[in-house]
Amino acid sequence: GQQVMQIPQYQHVQEGEDFTTYCNSSTTLSNIQWYKQRPGGHPVFLIQLVKSGEVKKQKRLTFQFGEAKKNSSLHITATQTTDVGTYFCAGGAGKSTFGDGTTLTVKP
């Protein structure tokens, strides 16, 4: 079955440093979604990418969808303490399969 792998599992950064999490699928995805879950909270939808090679930005966050539609990345520029949480990617056609998430901690 379809698998979505996410790396790294954990990332610790100093405030102001950049952060990137990567998502890789064993099959071609029709779309990819990214979610953020704050500690003690629930996953919240951030963005969806549909087109091959698509790049979208939300303030300090940059999302990319690979040309082959089998991988994606989320890059945060100049992290802040408000960025802490677990970032999940989810991809699929008709059903979303979630990666295991990357947990980001930011040291002030």
Place this chain on the structure above:
Amino acid sequence: ETGVTQTPRHLVMGMTNKKSLKCEQHLGHNAMYWYKQSAKKPLELMFVYSLEERVENNSVPSRFSPECPNSSHLFLHLHTLQPEDSALYLCASSHLAGTVDSPLHFGNGTRLTVT
């Protein structure tokens, strides 16, 4: 706030108890989901309902029994659970959009502890 409301927020139950988790969405969506979140498997899809019909059951033990009486409500009936079933149970809803998945809107979850 989220548009998806789950009750109770916390539940402690013994292995012989029967309890139910409730989820209600106010977003006009026509698909609803149950996910299990634990340290072992961060987001594990359990059941999917589309237009009130169950369309997916991911090899979930029969001690978990879902019910979707209408497009706004979803229940998860629990009986004779095991300690390893302790986890955060998340309900979500979405529109159906063909082959392109619609974003999921999650509730706050029910933190379940089985003693």
